[in-house]
Ligand code: SF4
């Protein structure tokens with residue numbers, strides 16, 4: 078899909094253009110907290126980049142966990158590839174993905190920042206759309222994500238590209254070196270293969286335990 082099909086809008090500032098893909102925004106509000114004079118949902122347009130300098134704007138845009146916000150700078154000082162692939166489970170919310178990730182689909186998507194649905198309710202799967210606010214209260218600490226599936230392999234460097242493959246009515250298969258952290262910031266896994274639950278029902282979150290079949294998850 079191109080930018081028009083994805084409904085990506087552009088907002089020009091001084092030496093920087095901010096882009097916004099509404100379908101990927103899950104209202105985490107990092108932008109609103111970081112630069113309220115630029116990101117204000119009560120104004121039209123709601124993004125007004127002329128109210129901040131390019132450095133500060135770039136800094137705040139990089140915090141957007143979903144990748145809904147991106148930027149292009151006139152001086153070429155654009156966002157650089159993250160050095161390490163890190164997946165972070167959030168409390169009662171999505172998993173944040175930062176690194177060299179490709180989502181496998183008919184139109185493969187290469188991204189450095191994404192928020193993936195793990196409650197099963199998003200209408201924009203595999204991305205989060207904020208639907209977890211309706212009913213999903215998992216605290217993200219993943220106490221049962223230990224044992225055989227969870228391991229920390231110190232030999233894995235988490236720097237090579239990773240693919241994410243959403244299986245129909247099932248988990249997201251993750252192939253490539255990643256570190257997974259729970260919502261408390263503790264590393265619970267470092268390795269090269271994982272399957273993330275995206276139905277919300279696994280007893281071993283963030284990993285799939287096969288429950289998606291029993292609960293009739295439809296992706
Ligand atoms: S997901 Fe990104 S664009 Fe949406 S509110 Fe959060 S920081 Fe802003």
Ligand code: FES
Nearest residue numbers: 274275276285288
């Ligand atoms: S996707 Fe949730 S248990 Fe498999």
